[in-house]
Amino acid sequence: MKEPDFHIKALSERQTNGQLRKLEGDPIASFDFFSNDYLGFVHDAVVKPKDSGLRSGATGSRLLSGDSSRALLLEQYLADYHHMDAALLFQSGYMANLGLLSCVAKRGDTIIYDNLVHASLRQAVQLSPASTYSFKHNDIADLRAKLNRSKGTVFVVVEALYSMDGDEGALEDICSVCSAFGAYLIVDEAHSTGVYGAKGRGLVDQLHLKDAVWARIHTFGKAAGIHGAVVLGSEHLIDFLINFSKPFIYTTALSDHSLDAIHTAYKMMQSDHARQQLWDKVRYFEDCLSKAGLEEQFYPSNSPIKSLKVDGAAESLRISKEIRKAGYMVKAIRYPTVPKGTERIRLCIHKHNTEEQIKGIIELIRNQVR
Ligand SMILES: Cc1ncc(COP(=O)(O)O)c(C=O)c1O
Structure with a gap:
């Protein structure tokens, strides 16, 4: 896939002007x-996890003092794990979405997003200078109609699994249309x-x-059980984000601790055993x-x-209170x-929920509902 022209131009201008980050x-x-x-706390035994050799904080943003070979190695590991070329870590999914969508498109471009995407994606899209439209949830005809109307370079934003309804994005059709x-x-x-997916x-x-x-x-704040997030894409996209994504550039990097926790969670995620147990419980619930x-x-x-359908806000509160x-x-x-x-009422089924x-x-x- 050829990278957007504006990204290629913006990076090459930075290179020419000696401004490349x-x-x-x-x-x-x-x-x-x-x-x-300032106070040396990062090296202080009280704050620093004892004998671990880990820094309790990163001391600055990745482009100042907060970078480390630990972070770079983890990004390479995550890119390899997910079969992508490159990766960039963010402090949370919310930050990753702001960091990516606020800068990928320029004025005159278009961002089209599914109308049920998460609040972080909606807000991220609002930060972009591009024109933005939503399309009806998973509605390919509506997506096509919006694509027909769009101008400039076009970005489409969807979720793989929608957090409130629990349904999957119509990814195969959306990929074909895009x-x-x-x-x-x-x-x-x-x-x-x-x-989802192997490992x-x-x-x-x-x-x-x-x-x-x-x-x-x-x-990493959901099934991985910790916090943080990664954007995966081409090396070119990651270079672009390092140069233009403000939520990446202007914030303190993840601590060594967090980096190690992400690595450990991913090592645990490799085994399909826990995942199979989760899916067994999901099917049991459905049964x-x-x-x-x-x-x-x-x-x-x-x-x-x-998600259990309920009749209005008051009823949702009443039922949740009874269940609790x-x-x-x-x-x-x-x-x-x-x-x-x-x-x-939104339920999440877990591996550790018992059949009882x-x-x-x-x-x-x-x-409650009868
Ligand atoms: C689809 C989606 N994206 C992003 C986020 C934000 O992730 P984080 O909690 O890591 O900030 C959430 C959180 O609920 C989410 O559901």
Whole structure:
């Protein structure tokens, strides 16, 4: 896939003007006159994890004092793991989305996004100088209509697994349409990371669509159990972000601790055993739901996210309160997190939910909705 012309031009201008930003790994000299570690706490035994050799903080942004070979190696590991060329770490999925979408498009370009994408993607799109349109959730005809109207370089933004309804993005069709229109496809894999695909590589990998997707965001705050995120793409895209993505450039880098935690979580994610146990529980839940005759009361979903349809905000609060009284933690999800009229109780099925617990919560729901 050829990179957007504006990215090629912007990077080459920086190179010509001696303004190109590059990551440098570990510091090459020993006297610190560049970090923000004013009080030396990073090297202080009280703050520093004892005997670990790890820095408690990164002391600055990646382009100042916060870079390290640990971060660079982890990025290479993540790129290899997900079968992509290059990777760039961010402090969270929210930051990754802001960091990517605020800078990829210029005035005169177009960003089109599914109308059910996460708040972080919506806000990210608002930060872009491009024209922006949403298309109806997973509606390929509407996406085509918006693509027909779009100007300049076009970016399409979707999720692999939608966090509120628990349904999958129509990725195969979206890839075909984007490729027919020459649009750059960006997929947020926040909820599919660790859950879908061999080794938890995500839905794009499971569907063998990686060559049709220009950039992916994988987050570590969900199935990986920690925090942080990575943007995956071409080396050119990563160079572009290092130079133009403000949420990457102007913030303190992840600590050594966080980097190690990400690495450890990924090593754990390699085993498909836990993932299989999770999917067994998801299928068990679905089986119990169907036996209880409650399938229609839930939004259609094959994933671990199961949302019970409820009649308005007050009812969602009432039901969630009743369920919680019995010791089951659930949350009512209301407007503006979801559109008005689609209030719900959102359940996430986990590997560690027992069959007893699953039967228990379904029984509670049955008593509430009948
Ligand atoms: C689809 C999606 N993208 C991004 C995020 C933000 O990720 P993080 O919690 O790592 O900031 C979320 C969080 O819920 C999400 O659901």
